[in-house]
Amino acid sequence: MQQRATYKTAKAPRLSVYGCHFMHHPARTLPSVRTQIALIFGSLTATLAITLSFIAGELLTWRLEQQAGAALSTVAQNAAMLLSKELLQQSHRAQVLARSKELWDEGLDSPSVGKMLDRIQHINPHNVWIGVADEQGVVRNATGNMLTGVNVSTRPWFRQGMVEPFISEVHPAKLLADLLPRSSTGEPLRLVDFSAPIHRPDGSIAGVLGIHGSWDWVRDIVEGLLSSTGRTLQQSIFIFDRKGELIYAPDGVMAPYTSLGQSLPVSQALHQREALITAAPIVWKDRPQAYLTTAARLPDFHADLGWWVVARQPVETAYADAKHILWWALAAGLMVGLLSALLARSLARSVSDDLSNLAVAASRISAGNTQQEIPLSGNNREVRQLSASLSQMTQQLLDANAAMHSQVQLRTQELHTANQELKLANQTLQRLASTDPLTGLLNRRGFEAQASLVQDLALRSGRPLSVISMDIDFFKRINDRYGHDAGDGVLQQLALVLTQRTRKTDLVARFGGEEFVILLPDTEASAAQHLASDLLSAIEKMSFTHVGSLTLSAGVSSLHSHGNDDLAAMIRRSDEALYEAKHNGRNCVVYAS
Secondary structure, three states: OOEEEOOOOOOHHHHHHHHHHHHHOOOOOOOOHHHHHHHHHHHHHHHHHHHHHHHHHHHHHHHHHHHHHHHHHHHHHHHHHHHHHHHHHHHHHHHHHHOOHHHHHOOOOOHHHHHHHHHHHHHOOOEEEEEEEEOOOEEEEEHHHOOOOOEOOOOHHHHHHOOOOEEOOOEEOOOOOOOOOOOOOOOOOEEEEEEEEEEOOOOOEEEEEEEEEEOHHHHHHHHHHOOHHHHHOOOEEEEEOOOOEEEEOHHHOOHHHHOOOOEOOOHHHHHOOOOEEEEEEEEOOOOOOEEEEEEEEOOOOOOOOOOEEEEEEEHHHHOHHHHHHHHHHHHHHHHHHHHHHHHHHHHOHHHHHHHHHHHHHHHHHHOOOOOOOEEEOOOOHHHHHHHHHHHHHHHHHHHHHHHHHHHHHHHHHHHHHHHHHHHHHHHHHHHHHHEOOOOOOEOHHHHHHHHHHHHHHHHHHOOOEEEEEEEEOOHHHHHHHHOHHHHHHHHHHHHHHHHHOOOOOOEEEEEEOOEEEEEEEOOOHHHHHHHHHHHHHHHHHOOEOOOEOOOEEEEEEEOOOOOOOOHHHHHHHHHHHHHHHHHOOOOOEEEEO
């Protein structure tokens, strides 16, 4: 039951006190309790809701930005992989064509060879010129009879093609510039050369087969990667050579970019061997706003061209969804705050009414109405309900925050897992980049990376350091007689022998072909020569699968303790000693002092 205080007429002095109080302190115009509660509660709730929404929006924005960068990196990697694959396939076609029986059976200048070249060009019109030149560099047969009889011995594709399969850099047409139409883009015709040596049945070289591919075929490859969605998002692809110079622009039109002097925007790519540069906002020369830019290095399956495929997308397009989500999150937080203020105003009504009744009663007493009773609230149920509502609302906000935190933890765990997978992939790529895939030994790159540390330690401590360069004698005869599979088996078996007969601290590497190098820390020249002789003797006594016995030649050198000697000079001396061993009849060791 509510208690009420009754003021009777007999208590005149107390009435006069109340009268004096209201008379000397007139009421000021102040906000009502209902309004104050609504403002305070609504402000706090709106601040919390907006803050949580902003945090959630920022997290989602960051996640979407990461996804946009990952998607763009995938575009660059796919383009680099596809381009490398196409280059490798084109080089393989040149090698297969160079092994055609008609070339050495009927002669390079025979009509059947000309018909064969025409058929190959008809299959791939991007091959604007296919021809064969003899060992003196004179073109004996070609599509359309172009350059027939012309000496091309100074051209890189011929000189390199006499030695091994060759893929050239992108270059403008020279001898064919006046014989072929311009590029389909209207710009001067640019070519990529593929060549391979033509071997006679006895193994001698009869000449070189060359293919000049129009650079326009890259446009079909690259632009075909960009789906309609990618074009809607304004994604575009560029290609730069090892010097950072532009060799391909979107749709094959380079003039607008070369006129601005556009070079590789990811400058650090020229100074590192990483295969992928992650996406980052970069300003290009064709507009002041930044592009989200990523770069992928062309895999060197056959020729280390050093090209970079760069994909870009306007930042405002890449991050558009993220910005929209952030604004929606902030708007949702503001809306929650407004609804909370209205709810607080409604819940404060009962408290405001009680206080208003008290104020009316006080005013009546001040006016002299001594019969007026002032209501006293013993148990304020309305305030408790308001408190319960506030508690419930706060709990709901905390539950929402906990759910959001769980979601963030889940996304963070997913990101951590993705980072671990990327780390493992990078480790695998690093291992593949430093290891010879056939023998499992270090390749030249992996050898140089580890050998430089061994050299520095030897120079600092004054310890001896030696190197052995080894080469299989007449290895080409093995491949020609028994086949490349047998030759590969010899290389694998030899690599196992070298690994087993050297120390764990020694570095054993395959530099390419049939050449092996062994770096021997803490080893004097005499000990290195003795080891080389033991290895040659042991290998000479072995029987290799499908091949039988074989011999090796070796050159040995040691690091000089005086002067500016280094690892490169030491290996160069051992190579010279190896060549001298070959000259001295093979199956021997020569030391270079």
